Amino acid sequence: MADQKLTQIQETTAIVDADLFYVVQNLSTTPVSRGKTGTLVRSWMGHPYNYLINGGFDFAQRQTPGTLTTIANEAYSADRWRIGRGAADLQYQRGDGTAETGLTSRYFGTFKKITNTGKLMVLQIIEGANCVALRGKTVIFQCQMKASGSKTMRMAVIELQNAGTIDTIPATFVTSWNSNTVDPSLGSNLAIITAAQSKSVTTSWQQFSVSVTVPSNSKNIIVAIWSDSGFAANDTVSVAEAGLYIGNAALPWGPRLYSQEFLMCQRYYWKSFEVDIAPAQNIGTSYSTRITAVAAGAVTHRFPPIFFPSVMFKVPTITFYNPSAANAQARDVTAGADCSATTAAITTTVLLDINCTGAAGTAVNNSILVSVSAEAEL
Secondary structure, X not given: OHHHHHHHHHOOOEEEOOOOEEEEEEEEEEEOOOOOEEEEEEEXXXXXXOOOOOOOOOOOOXXXXXXXXXXXXXXXXXXXXXXXXXXXXXXXXXXXXXXXXXXXXXXXXXXXXXXXXXXXXXXXXXXXXXXXXXXXXXXXXXXXXXXXXXXXXXXXXXXXXXXXXXXXXXXXXXXXXXXOOOOOEEOOXXXXXXXXXXXXXXXXXXXEEEEEEXXXXXXXXXXEEEEOOOEOOOOEEEEEEEEXXXXXXXXXXXXXXXXXXXXXXXXXXXXXXXXXXXXXXXXXXXXXXXXXXXXXXXXXXXXXXXXXXXXXXXXOEEEEEOOOOOOOOOEEOOOOEEOEEEEXXXXXXXXXXXXXXXXXXXXXXXXXXXXXXXXXXX
16 A cells, blocks of 8 residues: 555655665666666655664653763763763753754754863764665765854764774774864774864854765764864753765755654663653652562562563663662562562563562562663664
């Protein structure tokens, strides 16, 4: 039905594949289908496919998104967006795009330098399975930016070169921040493709882009924005509507459906908490998985398996949160006592099995709860 409807409406411009991605024809000289000519470009629901995830900054699962939160160096802020800074510290906050002039995205992200003057970098690493197909192709990295004052930002597409191991990104992405106006030195086997470009960012939203041809033997692609010189404490840069597309022409913002974008984020980070609730201990039982005790006392209890909503990138690191106390144990909420030996008995990219030992006061039919997060980032 979808194929028939598309044929009626857009027969001269597109066909549709099995998972609802349109294949758009850019008319040229290569035969495509039904005697037409063109270059095949995969797209989501009629818009050219964005190889970035969370380009609209909808999700920041590790924190309360609307609250400025200090992010550790070489760690993740908004989902999929890793940060680096030359001197402590850097904070992240999600902003309301509907209150902004010049945006069509629901949200945007703001990065704020605090404590000391220093450079900063915001980057996204694209999983090898998703970017190997970009080898030899011309791509464009684009986003909107504004800052607390006039700033020169640098913008580039970076590769993990052939000598590196695919999906193995150096833990220290920037090995030296260098002096003002000098680009940072990057980690092992990381290199800027072609050249970084300077962008004059002001207090108003503007779209910026950089286009490169991906080397034929790149292992991973990374998009990055960094400050040309140090930001003083309280300086900010905001980013919105980020995309990486095949081609060399900047495009209007065209987000995926919210649920689709969230599912893609959950390949790398999942939690039992609500999407905008920061994982934490001792914040209540609403965000926990639950079992009913089948035996009394300090005996082993097993939770039903939790199947992750998306197959995770790798076997994740599991963190437990006691819903009613400041520790990482499951909680017998009926007895008002902590359990012990809360462990991930089995963890795969598909599911998690949790075991714990009941409290001394655990009785049959008591409720035992624990909250959890799973991280599988590059």
